[in-house]
Amino acid sequence: MRRKPVFSTLYLILGLLLMYLPIVIVMIYSVNESKISSVWDGFSLRWYEELFRDRAFGGALVNSLILGVLSSAAAAVIGTLGAIGTARSSFFGKGVMAYIATLPMLTPEIILGMIFLAFFSLISLPFGMTTLVISHTAFCIPYVFMQVRARLSGMDPAYEEAARDLGAGRLRAFFDITLPLILPGIVSGMLLSFAMSMDDVVISVFVTGVDVNTLPVLIYTQLKTGVTPKVNALCTLMFAATLLLVLLSALLGRIGNTKKSAKGSTK
Amino acid sequence: MSETILELQNIRKKFQETEVLRGISLKADAGEFITLLGSSGCGKTTTLRIISGLETADSGRVILEGKDVTGEVPEKRSVNTVFQNYALFPHMNVGANIGYGLKIRKRKKAEIRQAVHDALELVQLPGFENRMPAEMSGGQRQRVAIARAIVNEPKVLLLDEPLGALDLQLRRQMQIELKRLQKQLGITFIYITHDQEEALNMSDRIAVMKNGVFQQIGTPSEIYDRPKNSYVASFVGSANILRGQALRKDGELWIRYAGGVAPVTALRAVPKDGESVTAAVRSEYIEFVEEDGEGIPARVKEKSFAAGMLRIALETENGDEIIASRHGIDFSLAPGDRTVFSFSREHAVTVEDRDEE
Amino acid sequence: MRNRKNPMKLREHTANTVMLAPMYLFTIVFLIGPFVYMLVLSFLSRAETWGVVNEFTLRNYRRIFEPVYLSTFWESVKLAFLVTGLVILTGYPFGYFMAKLAPRKRGIVLMLVIIPFWTSSLMRLYGWIVIFRANGLLDKFLMDLHLIREPLKLLYTYPAVVVGMIYALVPFMILSVYSSVEKMDWTLVEAARDLGAGPVKAFLTVTLRCTMPGLMTGVILTFVPSMALFFIADILGGNKIALIGNVIQDQLMKVHDWPFAAALSVVLMLMTTLMIFLYRKITGSRDMEGIV
Numbered sequence: 007m008r009r010k011p012v013f014s015t016l017y018l019i020l021g022l023l024l025m026y027l028p029i030v031i032v033m034i035y036s037v038n039e040s041k042i043s044s045v046w047d048g049f050s051l052r053w054y055e056e057l058f059r060d061r062a063f064g065g066a067l068v069n070s071l072i073l074g075v076l077s078s079a080a081a082a083v084i085g086t087l088g089a090i091g092t093a094r095s096s097f098f099g100k101g102v103m104a105y106i107a108t109l110p111m112l113t114p115e116i117i118l119g120m121i122f123l124a125f126f127s128l129i130s131l132p133f134g135m136t137t138l139v140i141s142h143t144a145f146c147i148p149y150v151f152m153q154v155r156a157r158l159s160g161m162d163p164a165y166e167e168a169a170r171d172l173g174a175g176r177l178r179a180f181f182d183i184t185l186p187l188i189l190p191g192i193v194s195g196m197l198l199s200f201a202m203s204m205d206d207v208v209i210s211v212f213v214t215g216v217d218v219n220t221l222p223v224l225i226y227t228q229l230k231t232g233v234t235p236k237v238n239a240l241c242t243l244m245f246a247a248t249l250l251l252v253l254l255s256a257l258l259g260r261i262g263n264t265k266k267s268a269k270g271s272t273k
Numbered sequence: 274m275s276e277t278i279l280e281l282q283n284i285r286k287k288f289q290e291t292e293v294l295r296g297i298s299l300k301a302d303a304g305e306f307i308t309l310l311g312s313s314g315c316g317k318t319t320t321l322r323i324i325s326g327l328e329t330a331d332s333g334r335v336i337l338e339g340k341d342v343t344g345e346v347p348e349k350r351s352v353n354t355v356f357q358n359y360a361l362f363p364h365m366n367v368g369a370n371i372g373y374g375l376k377i378r379k380r381k382k383a384e385i386r387q388a389v390h391d392a393l394e395l396v397q398l399p400g401f402e403n404r405m406p407a408e409m410s411g412g413q414r415q416r417v418a419i420a421r422a423i424v425n426e427p428k429v430l431l432l433d434e435p436l437g438a439l440d441l442q443l444r445r446q447m448q449i450e451l452k453r454l455q456k457q458l459g460i461t462f463i464y465i466t467h468d469q470e471e472a473l474n475m476s477d478r479i480a481v482m483k484n485g486v487f488q489q490i491g492t493p494s495e496i497y498d499r500p501k502n503s504y505v506a507s508f509v510g511s512a513n514i515l516r517g518q519a520l521r522k523d524g525e526l527w528i529r530y531a532g533g534v535a536p537v538t539a540l541r542a543v544p545k546d547g548e549s550v551t552a553a554v555r556s557e558y559i560e561f562v563e564e565d566g567e568g569i570p571a572r573v574k575e576k577s578f579a580a581g582m583l584r585i586a587l588e589t590e591n592g593d594e595i596i597a598s599r600h601g602i603d604f605s606l607a608p609g610d611r612t613v614f615s616f617s618r619e620h621a622v623t624v625e626d627r628d629e630e
Numbered sequence: 631m632r633n634r635k636n637p638m639k640l641r642e643h644t645a646n647t648v649m650l651a652p653m654y655l656f657t658i659v660f661l662i663g664p665f666v667y668m669l670v671l672s673f674l675s676r677a678e679t680w681g682v683v684n685e686f687t688l689r690n691y692r693r694i695f696e697p698v699y700l701s702t703f704w705e706s707v708k709l710a711f712l713v714t715g716l717v718i719l720t721g722y723p724f725g726y727f728m729a730k731l732a733p734r735k736r737g738i739v740l741m742l743v744i745i746p747f748w749t750s751s752l753m754r755l756y757g758w759i760v761i762f763r764a765n766g767l768l769d770k771f772l773m774d775l776h777l778i779r780e781p782l783k784l785l786y787t788y789p790a791v792v793v794g795m796i797y798a799l800v801p802f803m804i805l806s807v808y809s810s811v812e813k814m815d816w817t818l819v820e821a822a823r824d825l826g827a828g829p830v831k832a833f834l835t836v837t838l839r840c841t842m843p844g845l846m847t848g849v850i851l852t853f854v855p856s857m858a859l860f861f862i863a864d865i866l867g868g869n870k871i872a873l874i875g876n877v878i879q880d881q882l883m884k885v886h887d888w889p890f891a892a893a894l895s896v897v898l899m900l901m902t903t904l905m906i907f908l909y910r911k912i913t914g915s916r917d918m919e920g921i922v
Contacts, residue, residue, distance in 0.1 A: 014727035021724050025746050028757020088653030095646040114858035116875040117895045121664035144660050164360035167327050170347040171354045172374035186364045201748040207861050225752045229865050241753035248749045
């Protein structure tokens with residue numbers, strides 16, 4: 007029995023190493039002076055400088071951020087309300103609705119891209135930020151919906167009843183009890199949505215307009231045509247941003263906890 | 274003591290097609306401890322939820338302090354509940370949980386702090402303000418749930434099987450403590466349990482419930498000694514039910530049962546000679562008489578020993594099972610032996626053989 | 631006798647309807663609508679140069695049976711099965727071992743898994759290009775070790791695509807297996823051991839079965855995308871490996887034959903739905919066998 011953890015630890019370490027290998031390589035080459043990626047010509051921040059001078063990247067970054075924030079926020083509102091409504095209603099079609107709500111997760115991305123492309127040109131919606139936000143919101147809703155629904159289904163209805171019993175109105179009970187208890191679900195669903203939106207290539211390729219480029223679409227085009235080491239620098243920066251986001255969400259969770267106990271200790 | 278604080282008038286409630294409550298009425302006085310006793314599914318929890326407003330009655334009225342609150346939302350009723358699984362808010366510490374009701378009522382912070390402190394003293398958990406519910410034992414959570422309810426000074430406190438999740442020893446201790454608390458606070462308690470011992474120990478009055486109807490409402494001794502029907506007699510104190518014919522002899526009432534005769538007391542209407550009659554006798558009052566003495570013949574089926582009592586199962590000639598119990602383990606008869614049993618007149622009472630509908 | 635049940639229920643009902651409205655509206659307009667349009671489109675004809683003519687035809691579906699497209703479908707399904715199988719083999723142990731770590735370590739490893747998962751998949755793909763490229767890192771490394779003499783030139787080959795897909799999809803498997811292993815009641819395993827099951831037997835009969843929901847979620851989240859992740863095949867496979875996703879993309883963006891792309895999508899959609907349905911059926915029946 008004692009030998010087992012050795013194997014599992016090795017397995018985990020090896021797995022993690024493999025996971026980070028491509029990322030580390032990209033990071034290393036982002037500070038490589040040489041233009042050819044398999045040659046090491048010494049340390050240089052040249053590619054970062056070139057990246058910052060490139061206006062196309064800047065524009066794409068801003069677009070991706072706007073898109074990520076708007077679509078994850080919209081998905082958070084729609085998905086959360088939908089999950090609460092589904093959990094409470096005795097409406098006969100709620101099983102069907104729950105299935106349809108998760109449909110985007112069970113559909114290959116290319117089909118989503120195809121149907122959005124066809125549908126938006128049918129209703130002659132101009133391709134650009136609007137179409138991007140709509141389609142990203144559509145594939146982000148399931149992440150929030152499922153996270154919140156899981157939270158709700160694990161929640162004892164007696165909590166809200168107890169609040170009502172202690173004098174809270176329906177709305178007050180929701181904001182004091184239900185919302186804080188499902189908040190971790192909303193936040194994690196929203197962060198996941200943001201990451202998914204920032205990462206999406208397939209759907210964006212189809213629904214983006216000529217004048218609106220997102221970061222992943224730009225990188226994709228570059229990878230297909232010809233790569234300049236600027237992409238290394240860009241990817242490294244994106245990785246740093248992701249790292250920051252993950253750490254931030256972990257930290258937020260911790261602050262939330264300490265705040266609670268601090269609030270208690272003033273009592 | 275006679276001021277009516279809560280009144281239920283002919284409450285009915287249906288869930289889909291099943292009628293859970295079929296017209297129940299109850300009056301509770303200020304400071305009274307009333308227990309709703311019944312097995313699961315008898316409608317006792319629904320009754321409690323209708324009083325608290327978490328459920329609405331289909332018909333009938335709920336009157337609280339002389340005011341009709343039938344259609345009132347739960348937050349507007351001066352009633353608080355101790356939930357079965359406590360329902361302590363997991364994201365709030367003990368202090369915030371207990372202070373929640375007062376915070377809603379917009380009391381001042383200092384006032385809330387004091388009230389929370391006092392409530393915790395009262396339930397013997399002083400200084401527990403900053404604990405989280407997850408960090409506490411079942412018994413401690415139970416106390417916090419009680420504190421959270423009583424801190425609001427409700428007119429009526431509803432307790433839904435509050436001791437159900439605790440082990441036997443803790444349950445006994447909490448019974449005493451709850452009773453003390455109720456005396457001290459003078460709040461009316463409506464208490465739900467399926468444990469007849471708990472009900473008999475704590476209550477001023479017990480309402481025995483079955484199929485959405487109160488079978489009998491009365492003090493513990495009334496319920497125990499003068500059960501109204503065979504259900505009450507067998508559920509409270511697990512009495513033997515004897516179904517036989519009335520026999521009038523020398524102006525006294527007897528029961529003719531399973532090929533024998535035994536004396537009974539008529540609690541209510543005295544049955545005529547030959548009329549069918551049902552009697553309830555508790556196991557500890559079953560006595561064994563000489564083989565040829567007057568009584569009811571039976572055969573010893575089995576003997577077992579439980580909770581300091583010897584339990585003897587007898588089989589009568591008509592195939593009924595009669596349970597007798599004795600202190601100690603010494604009992605000369607062995608399984609298979611024939612015997613005759615009887616009981617003294619004051620320990621056998623006539624009961625109705627049908628449930629209240 | 632007053633009875634205010636209905637107004638109260640009505641208020642609650644209204645609140646629910648208001649909460650559900652955005653999701654219903656959004657889903658119907660921007661999800662059901664497009665899906666229905668795709669179905670309609672697949673029966674329409676293509677205009678001479680660009681666009682769609684409202685003329686009913688079954689030609690689009692007939693075309694799918696041409697050998698070129700049939701073999702593409704077959705290749706896609708084969709690849710999806712291969713990738714899913716390999717993802718299970720690599721991801722399940724990882725999720726399992728991770729869930730069995732001490733809480734502190736578990737948190738760290740979980741974070742380490744989530745970070746690349748949230749990192750741009752293109753960045754991670756790009757790293758693989760550098761590794762797989764002819765005379766790239768992998769070739770050099772292996773040649774330095776004298777394991778190979780000639781460069782493997784793995785980039786733009788089938789194995790490169792498989793590795794890229796596993797790499798992109800394995801986090802889904804790890805995270806869903808992890809969450810169901812973490813929830814497991816380990817006393818069940820102890821009970822199985824106590825009843826005489828060996829560690830392997832206990833794993834197969836208890837652990838695997840208890841974690842089946844997580845495994846199933848992981849399989850669906852792996853299998854469905856792997857049928858159509860055209861950009862991985864594009865980048866790591868060059869133009870040599872054409873998946874059904876690549877064909878759809880070409881029809882949409884290059885050939886501009888939208889009705890045919892719609893017909894391909896409908897068939898792909900049916901196939902993935904069927905796979906999900908079959909998978910549920912199969913695991914369901916296995917569960918029954920386990921009970922007997």
